[in-house]
Amino acid sequence: MELTRLKGIGQAQAAKFASLGIQRVEDLLFHLPLRYEDRTRLYPLDKLVFGQPAMVEGRVLRRYTTNTRRPILVCEITDGNATLALKFFRFYRSQSIKMQPGTLIRAYGEVRPGMGMPEMLHPEYQHIGQRPPPLANYLTPVYPKTDGLSQKAVQRAVSQAMDCLQQGRLVLTDYLQQAEVLPADMPDLLTALNGIHRPPADTDITTLLSATHPHRQRLVLEEIIAHVLAMKKLRRTVQSRQAPVLHLPESDWQAFQQRLGFSLTAAQQRVIAEVRADLARNVPMQRLVQGDVGSGKTVVAAAAMMTAQAAGKQAALMAPTELLAEQHAASLTQWFAPEDVVFLSSGLNAAQRRTAMARIAAGVPLVVGTHALFQDAVQFSDLVLVVIDEQHRFGVHQRLALRQKGPHGEHSHMAHQLIMTATPIPRTLAQTAYANLDVSVIDELPPGRQPVTTLVLSNEKMPLVAERIRAACARGEQAYWVCTLIDESELMRARAASETAEQLARQFPDLRIGLVHGRMKSEEKNAVMRQFKAGQTDLLVATTVIEVGVDVPNASLMVIENAERLGLSQLHQLRGRVGRGNRHSHCVLLYQSPLGATAKKRLETLRRTHDGFEIARVDLQIRGPGEVLGTRQKGALQFRVADVQRDQTALQQATLLAPKLLQKSPELADKLIARWLPRQDELANA
Ligand code: ADP
Numbered sequence: 001m002e003l004t005r006l007k008g009i010g011q012a013q014a015a016k017f018a019s020l021g022i023q024r025v026e027d028l029l030f031h032l033p034l035r036y037e038d039r040t041r042l043y044p045l046d047k048l049v050f051g052q053p054a055m056v057e058g059r060v061l062r063r064y065t066t067n068t069r070r071p072i073l074v075c076e077i078t079d080g081n082a083t084l085a086l087k088f089f090r091f092y093r094s095q096s097i098k099m100q101p102g103t104l105i106r107a108y109g110e111v112r113p114g115m116g117m118p119e120m121l122h123p124e125y126q127h128i129g130q131r132p133p134p135l136a137n138y139l140t141p142v143y144p145k146t147d148g149l150s151q152k153a154v155q156r157a158v159s160q161a162m163d164c165l166q167q168g169r170l171v172l173t174d175y176l177q178q179a180e181v182l183p184a185d186m187p188d189l190l191t192a193l194n195g196i197h198r199p200p201a202d203t204d205i206t207t208l209l210s211a212t213h214p215h216r217q218r219l220v221l222e223e224i225i226a227h228v229l230a231m232k233k234l235r236r237t238v239q240s241r242q243a244p245v246l247h248l249p250e251s252d253w254q255a256f257q258q259r260l261g262f263s264l265t266a267a268q269q270r271v272i273a274e275v276r277a278d279l280a281r282n283v284p285m286q287r288l289v290q291g292d293v294g295s296g297k298t299v300v301a302a303a304a305m306m307t308a309q310a311a312g313k314q315a316a317l318m319a320p321t322e323l324l325a326e327q328h329a330a331s332l333t334q335w336f337a338p339e340d341v342v343f344l345s346s347g348l349n350a351a352q353r354r355t356a357m358a359r360i361a362a363g364v365p366l367v368v369g370t371h372a373l374f375q376d377a378v379q380f381s382d383l384v385l386v387v388i389d390e391q392h393r394f395g396v397h398q399r400l401a402l403r404q405k406g407p408h409g410e411h412s413h414m415a416h417q418l419i420m421t422a423t424p425i426p427r428t429l430a431q432t433a434y435a436n437l438d439v440s441v442i443d444e445l446p447p448g449r450q451p452v453t454t455l456v457l458s459n460e461k462m463p464l465v466a467e468r469i470r471a472a473c474a475r476g477e478q479a480y481w482v483c484t485l486i487d488e489s490e491l492m493r494a495r496a497a498s499e500t501a502e503q504l505a506r507q508f509p510d511l512r513i514g515l516v517h518g519r520m521k522s523e524e525k526n527a528v529m530r531q532f533k534a535g536q537t538d539l540l541v542a543t544t545v546i547e548v549g550v551d552v553p554n555a556s557l558m559v560i561e562n563a564e565r566l567g568l569s570q571l572h573q574l575r576g577r578v579g580r581g582n583r584h585s586h587c588v589l590l591y592q593s594p595l596g597a598t599a600k601k602r603l604e605t606l607r608r609t610h611d612g613f614e615i616a617r618v619d620l621q622i623r624g625p626g627e628v629l630g631t632r633q634k635g636a637l638q639f640r641v642a643d644v645q646r647d648q649t650a651l652q653q654a655t656l657l658a659p660k661l662l663q664k665s666p667e668l669a670d671k672l673i674a675r676w677l678p679r680q681d682e683l684a685n686a
């Protein structure tokens with residue numbers, strides 16, 4: 001039902017509501033109150049409680065304006081039992097004139113102790129005549145609102161929506177009940193909505209507002225079920241498409257392992273086997289590979305790509321940063337014939353890009369690049385596999401665009417998709433957010449890795465730290481020095497890093513120092529990284545461009561300046577750059593005092609643990625799921641009433657109930673999805 005069908009809502013108002021995510025009358029019903037006001041009864045003036053809001057009524061005793069520099073309007077009212085002062089710091093003269101002694105006033109506001117009598121500052125009030133208007137029948141809900149939309153307007157709109165519901169002009173079927181999956185201890189939908197938007201006067205507000213209240217939990221459960229169903233549907237849609245069957249000949253696979261120079265961990269073997277099994281089916285693979293930093297995901301990508309190559313087809317690997325894409329290209333050239341690999345990024349010059357694109361169009365089997373890969377001009381000859389590394393760094397449109405470059409011609413065909421992430425996703429969250437994907441976990445690090453010792457020190461200790469770096473480098477170790485500047489331009493960051501590099505060079509003239517930042521040309525960056533990798537520089541001063549994927553096993557020390565400015569996952573990623581070899585590594589987190597509570601918690605967590613899952617759990621607590629999954633922009637996890645962190649019980653229930661509902665009636669499932677995710681087509685390809 002269109003919002004504009006309601007009284008008082010025109011196009012302009014509707015647009016304001018839209019910014020709250022409210023498009024339809026139905027949506028108003030799921031716009032839950034933040035708190036309630038009790039306007040159902042009048043408090044006698046001698047029964048007022050300081051600090052609490054109250055609705056009162058009384059006759060004006062006297063009113064005056066103070067003689068202070070900024071006059072205050074004071075209006076004293078009485079109900080025969082006691083008096084109360086209503087105070088206004090901003091007022092019109094007409095207001096004061098209307099407050100004739102003897103007139104009856106009804107006011108609502110918070111009661112405070114005043115001079116000689118209790119008072120209310122800027123209460124809402126109205127003059128009431130001979131026949132006082134009736135009091136509210138229900139507690140008055142107070143809703144989240146937005147600029148340009150008054151609380152009154154939101155209240156009126158929701159109230160009208162409730163009226164529509166009650167009068168049957170709007171039908172809201174209880175699908176859970178209809179499908180007989182509603183848990184016995186939960187109210188039906190209408191009871192829940194009524195209880196939330198129109199609670200009777202004697203309701204205990206605190207209990208009603210708590211997230212665990214059955215009325216709220218009822219909506220939470222329904223919403224999560226809708227999400228799970230949406231993801232399942234999305235999965236089915238993809239499963240109904242066809243993908244080429246790809247087999248990797250065993251001899252190729254053995255030869256590849258020989259070339260690697262290390263033996264795969266059991267976890268890598270297992271995950272690669274899962275990927276190969278997926279590729280051997282004629283439906284598109286939709287697999288997410290989770291593995292902590294350094295767990296060796298690149299080899300998994302390579303194995304999958306090799307399978308496409310063996311079938312005479314193309315695979316593309318997309319990385320979020322230029323540096324990482326280059327590094328992947330380097331790994332692939334090492335593991336495969338260099339002429340089979342092509343690299344494409346926006347950092348290439350026009351001629352290089354033309355060549356790369358021509359080779360892609362001509363069918364080079366292994367393509368690596370940044371988001372430049374999905375530009376319209378890039379035409380693949382026979383793309384059958386898309387691998388996305390560090391997926392959380394891409395927007396949904398970018399991923400989608402690349403997938404659309406898959407097998408053309410027949411619409412029913414689709415490329416296989418492999419998604420890799422170092423962000424460990426707690427199980428319950430994965431069951432909703434990624435219910436459309438199969439998940440493989442590389443839960444083992446290559447042998448010989450030692451945990452990184454993490455130190456948290458104040459910036460004042462910087463000279464000491466620098467000295468330790470020098471000593472370590474003198475012993476043949478290598479180190480990173482990470483400069484952080486948040487919310488500044490790439491230029492500013494580059495400048496900060498350059499200055500640090502110069503300063504360190506002055507301080508330690510015998511150290512060989514490299515510098516890498518986002519403003520450098522791709523070849524420059526590459527050269528610096530190559531030197532560092534080859535051990536020709538001792539210390540690499542860098543911006544956070546080295547965050548993802550950079551792999552230099554000999555580096556065993558990392559200093560992160562102003563670590564308090566970075567997020568938990570980012571710090572974990574950065575720290576993952578050391579401890580990749582066999583040497584015992586250190587990571588020093590320098591912070592600027594004083595440290596805020598959240599920053600302190602972040603740094604403490606890092607010092608305490610290396611467990612990516614534990615870190616993700618804390619991160620989830622601090623930042624919420626949208627940020628952790630990088631899905632904020634796509635809205636996949638923009639719940640209206642649920643909170644995946646808080647509503648763990650409902651999440652578990654939902655993963656059980658969703659399949660039941662689907663089995664009962666796919667039609668009801670579709671309706672439920674449409675209710676909660678009206679624009680699910682947008683997320684449908686996430
Ligand atoms: P991730 O992308 O998961 O962070 P990488 O794929 O970059 O990790 O691998 C990290 C490092 O570990 C690389 O130097 C890689 O060559 C190495 N590596 C991967 N698997 C193994 C293994 N099974 N044994 C030894 N080293 C490995």
Ligand code: MG
Nearest residue numbers: 297298389549
């Ligand atoms: Mg990686």
